[in-house]
Amino acid sequence: MCAAFLVAACTAPVPPARGDGSATRTALPLAASDLQAQYLKVIKEVLPSVVQIQASHDLGSGVVYDGLGHIVTNAHVVGSEKTFKVTTANSREPLTASLVYSYPDQDLAVIRLDKVPAGLRAAVFGNSEDVAVGQIVLAMGSPLGLSSSVTQGIVSATGRTVSEGSADGGTGATIADMVQTSAAINPGNSGGALVNLDGHVIGIPTLAAADPGLGGSAVPGIGFAIPVSMVKTVAGQIVRSGKVVDSGRAALGIAARTVVDAGYRPAGVAVVSVKSGDTADRAGLRPGDVITRLGGTRVTTSTELSEALAVDRPGQRTTVTFQRNGAEKTVEVTLGEQ
Known part of the structure; x- marks a missing residue:
């Protein structure tokens, strides 16, 4: 379907010039006209399922998950609050809503x-397996409080592992398999819908890239959305059980912090404490050990360790390389669950 939309060589017949000398208006190429019609169709179908969520101090977006009134959004949109005002496409006045459960580790909430x-x-939630680089997508939400806004772009990449900041309102989560998009993601878009031209939600827009060299300003054209597979997994568990019972996220069972070398450069991840009976404890890791590698991935910061764990799964076997009293050691571990 997308290939057909990109074919611009086929155009409608051009009417003859008018005798009064006025300029002749050229008809839109058929492919462009078809694409515009598809945009309008998708927006008409999906936008009524995207809502605005107002907390005490924050404003974001959400997507209607089912006919029972469940709405999925970002955990950083709900924060620590329990009640909210929600504006739907059909509501003249804000409706009230209550928190079911928030899962900051994946930055999702219902x-x-x-x-x-x-x-x-x-909304209709799609499949992550069908998401491909180059697909046209629409981001729907309430950027800067402008409800029912739509921006357009493409899927720029898939499988991104991204760590959120916590100082700028994020949860600090490290999220794997995110969808990167060129569709504009602005404050207030969080929790909304990233939609393909079939009208299926393929992700929940969550954050935009920031350039430290520009004071942390957002980088235009680089936004990230939580993949729909994870959205359905997490939201489905919350709706059924009232909480997340199976995170699917790998863990070592440690508390850790980044350590630096003599030149104040990140040099590894120091084990602060070990959870009794968990992965690291069974492998013999102890407080004071400095982890430098997980499997084949070098880690110099706690964020890098989180990103390496985010792409693994509980029950997976791997190795941990660490420094103890100046000596390097490597042990095999079976990863636990966060």
């Missing part, structure tokens, strides 16, 4: 409308 309005429409 809230539920206290009263389900008539005509509430659940």
Whole structure:
């Protein structure tokens, strides 16, 4: 379908010039006209399923998950609050909603409308396996409080592992398999919908890239969305059980911090404490050990260790290389669950 949209050589017939000398208007290429029609169709179908969420101090977006009033959004949108005001496509006045459960480790949360309005429409959630680089996507949400806004772009990359900052309102989570998009992601878009031209939600827009060299300013055209597979996994568990019962996230079972060398450069991850009976404890790691490698990945900071663990799975076997009293050691571990 996308290939057909990109074919611009086929155009509608051009009408003859008018005798009054006025300029002749050239018809839109058929492919462009078809693409515009598809945009309008998708927006009409999906935008009513995207809501605005107002907390005490923050504003974000959400996506209607089902007809029971469950709405999936980002954990950093709900923060530590329990009640919210939600504006849907059909509500003239904000509705009230309550938190079901927040899961900051994946920056996802589910809230539920206290009263389900008539005509509430659940979104259609797609499959991560169908997401490919180059696909046209639309980001829907409430950037800067401008409700029901739509931006357009493509899938720029898949499989990105991204660590959120916590100082700028994020949860500090490290999230694997994120969808990178050129569609504009601005404050307020968080928790909204990244949608393909089939009208399927393929991700939850969560953050934009920031350039430290520009004072942390957002970089245009580089945004990230949590993949729909993880959205369905986490939201599904919350709706069914009221919490996340199977995180699917690998862990070592340690508390850790970054250490630096004599030149104040990050040099590894120091084990601060070890959870009794967990992965690191069974492998013989002790407080004071400095981890420098997980499997084939070198780690110099706690963020790098989190990113390396994010692409692994509980039960997976790997190796941990660490320094103890000046000597390097390597042990095999079976990763636990976070």
